[in-house]
Amino acid sequence: MVDAQHASPITIVTGASRGIGRAIAEALAGAGHRLVLVARSEDALRRLADDLRSRGADTHTVTADLRDEDAPATIVRATEQRFGAPTNVVSNAGTAPADKVENTTPAILRETFDLHVAAPLGFARACAPAMKKAGAGCLLHLASTAGLRGYPFTSAYTAAKHGMVGLSRALHAELGPAGIRVYAVCPGFxxxxxxxxxxxxxxxxxxxxxxxxxxxxxxxxxxxxxHLPHEVAATVAMLLRERPTGCVYELDRADPAFLD
Ligand SMILES: NC(=O)c1ccc[n+]([C@@H]2O[C@H](COP(=O)([O-])OP(=O)(O)OC[C@H]3O[C@@H](n4cnc5c(N)ncnc54)[C@H](OP(=O)(O)O)[C@@H]3O)[C@@H](O)[C@H]2O)c1
Incomplete structure (x- = not known):
């Protein structure tokens, strides 16, 4: 019989089709997680899932556009049906619109917030009841040093990443006492x-x-x-494994550390 406490973690990774998300999926598959891989590109997700399965990982794919406000709840339901309630959600999917402020329209700002702030909030809403009941769980947000400092020609992205870091701090304060870890991981470029x-x-x-x-x-x-994708992925894997109590983890330092 599988002991629920010691069963392999069930982890949703968004933006898994390439880049940092793919590296995170590979690192977590190697650490024995059961994975739900999410992105818009069905073919890339399927190729990754096949590759991870050939190495013994248990994976499921969900094709979704995370700007859609119903997407997080749909993905959590698909995870429950395939594996059970998620242990961890890694909100990594992102785009980085880069342009001068004169070209940064309200529509671009809204879309960037939908992906970087509303989608992680949607996962928190969908997962909080089961995680509170379990007294455990982790919501990890792939933020950026753009969530801590300002960079030119990235007003929508920098604002959204500050929003993501703020959301992480608020969820950490609200859900931490229930045993739920919330992290904002902040790499540089x-x-x-x-x-x-x-x-x-x-x-x-x-x-x-x-x-x-x-x-x-x-x-x-x-x-x-x-920074290299596999270095960011190693930090994500460490946080999900060790479950330290901090919230905002800055990677772009000689000695990566929690800011709070
Ligand atoms: N690269 C950097 O310098 C850097 C630095 C700090 C933080 N970050 C953050 O790290 C995360 C990953 O970035 P990356 O560098 O790995 O970028 P990337 O290589 O462009 O990958 C982005 C991922 O997000 C997915 N995605 C984008 N829009 C989506 C949507 N609307 N719905 C669902 N999935 C979507 C993409 O898949 P599909 O296109 O298939 O949907 C892809 O898998 C982002 O949140 C980014 O802000 C990046």
Whole structure:
């Protein structure tokens, strides 16, 4: 008989089709989690699930657009049907619109908040009752140093990531006493499609090459180089395994640490 206390964790990973989310899925599969992989790209998710299954992982995929306000509850229901109530939700899905403020419309701002703030809140709403009953569970949000400091040409993204960090702090205060861990993980620039696309967009304006733009982003990191997806994933796996009591974890330092 499976002892529920010692059964492998059930973890939802959003934005699992590539980049940091894919690296998180790989790290957690290696640590024995049962995984629900979420993104819009069905083919990429299926390829990842096949790859992880061939390495012995138990996975399920859900294709969803997390800007849809019903998506988190639908994903949690699909998880319950396949595996049981989620142990952890890793809200990682994100886009990073980059433009000057004159081009940043209310629609772009709303869409960015839908993905980075409303979707994690939707998961918290859907998961809180079962997690409170269990006296355990974890909601982890892939935030950014853009949730802690300001960067130019990213007003919607920086505002949304500050919102994500604020949401994490509020949920930590509200749900922490019930035994639920809430984390905001804050890396600086990470080598992924987001940063490659941003470098290409800068290069398209003709003043620099994509390689130079990429190097300039890396130099803005306090660690002086790009973070790598598997390094972020290792931190996520550590937090879900060790369950420390802090909330906001900044990665872009020589010695990564909780800010609070
Ligand atoms: N790269 C960085 O420098 C950096 C730094 C700090 C924090 N972050 C954060 O880390 C997270 C992952 O970023 P990344 O660099 O790995 O980016 P990425 O390679 O572009 O991956 C983004 C992921 O999010 C998914 N996604 C995007 N919009 C979605 C939507 N509406 N509904 C569902 N899924 C959606 C994408 O899948 P589909 O396109 O298939 O939907 C993809 O799997 C983001 O929250 C980002 O803000 C990134």
């Amino acid at each position: 990470v080598d992924s499609d987001i940063t490659r696309a941003a470098a290409a967009a800068v290069a398209a304006k003709g003043k620099t090459t994509a390689d130079q733009a990429f190097a300039r982003m890396a130099s803005q990191n306090r660690i002086g180089r790009m």
